[in-house]
Amino acid sequence: MKVKEVAELVGISVRTLHHYDAIGLLKPEQTTESGYRIYSEKNLETLQQILFFRKLGFPLKKIKDIINSPSFDREEALQVQRNMLLEERARLDNMIATIDKTIHHTKGAIQMSDKEKFAGFDFSHNPYEQEARERWGDKVVDESNAKIDKMSKDEQKVLGEEFDDIYQDLAAIRHKSPDSDEAQAAIKVWYDYLNKIGSYSLDAFKGLGQMYVDDERFTKNIDKYGEGLTVFMRDAMAVYADRNKK
Structure with missing residues (x-):
C-alpha cells in the first residue's frame, strides 16, 4: 500500500x-x-x-x-495493551456512573454522599511519570511521589481539587498578557503548587511549560479548561522563570 x-x-x-x-x-x-x-x-x-x-x-x-527491543513480543504486547485499556475503561465507566448520579442528584431524584460525588477520580496515578523521569531524572519524581504517599486520602483529594481550581483560575485569564501582574500572580500559584509536591527549579518550570505545548497529550488535557490555555501557561511560565532568575 x-x-x-x-x-x-x-x-x-x-x-x-x-x-x-x-x-x-x-x-x-x-x-x-x-x-x-x-x-x-x-x-x-x-x-x-x-x-x-x-x-x-x-x-x-x-x-x-x-x-525495536530484541525481546519484543507482539502477542505479549497486545495482551498488556488490552489489560491497560480494560483498566482505563473501568475508570471511565466509574466516572460516567458518577456523572449520571450527579445529573439525577441535581434534578432531585436521588441524594449523593460527598464520597459518591468524587467516585472515579484518582489523582494518585500520574500517566506522565515515566516521561517526567526521562526529562528531569528520578530524584524530582521520587521526591514528588514520596510527598504524595505520605498524605492521607483526604489530603490527596484536596490536592486534586486544588489542581483543578488553579487550572480554572488560569483559564479565566488566559486572554490576558502572560507578563501581566494578574497572569504572573496566577502562575506563581502553579509554581508553588508544583513545589509543594516536588522540587522544580525555575529552569525545570520553564521547560515544563514548553513540554505542555510540544506534547499533544498535555495540550489536549490542558486546553479542556479553555482553548489556548496551554500556550498562555507556557508563555507565563517562561516569563516567571526568567524574571525570578534575575
Whole structure:
C-alpha cells in the first residue's frame, strides 16, 4: 500500500507517517525509484502496535525503544495493551456512573454522599511519570511521589481539587498578557503548587511549560479548561522563570 492509502485506511495524516519514517519508528518495506513509500502487511501490524501505545499515552521515543527491543513480543504486547485499556475503561465507566448520579442528584431524584460525588477520580496515578523521569531524572519524581504517599486520602483529594481550581483560575485569564501582574500572580500559584509536591527549579518550570505545548497529550488535557490555555501557561511560565532568575 502507498502512504496515502495507509493514511486513509488508518485515519491518520500522511505527514504523521512521514514523521514516523523520519525518526525510524516505522520504515516502509520499500521506497520506489520515484520516491513512493510502499507499506507491507508487517508494516501495518507494527503501525497498529504504535497507535495502541500512542492511545495509551506512550511517547514516540519510548514506543520506538519497545518495538525495536530484541525481546519484543507482539502477542505479549497486545495482551498488556488490552489489560491497560480494560483498566482505563473501568475508570471511565466509574466516572460516567458518577456523572449520571450527579445529573439525577441535581434534578432531585436521588441524594449523593460527598464520597459518591468524587467516585472515579484518582489523582494518585500520574500517566506522565515515566516521561517526567526521562526529562528531569528520578530524584524530582521520587521526591514528588514520596510527598504524595505520605498524605492521607483526604489530603490527596484536596490536592486534586486544588489542581483543578488553579487550572480554572488560569483559564479565566488566559486572554490576558502572560507578563501581566494578574497572569504572573496566577502562575506563581502553579509554581508553588508544583513545589509543594516536588522540587522544580525555575529552569525545570520553564521547560515544563514548553513540554505542555510540544506534547499533544498535555495540550489536549490542558486546553479542556479553555482553548489556548496551554500556550498562555507556557508563555507565563517562561516569563516567571526568567524574571525570578534575575
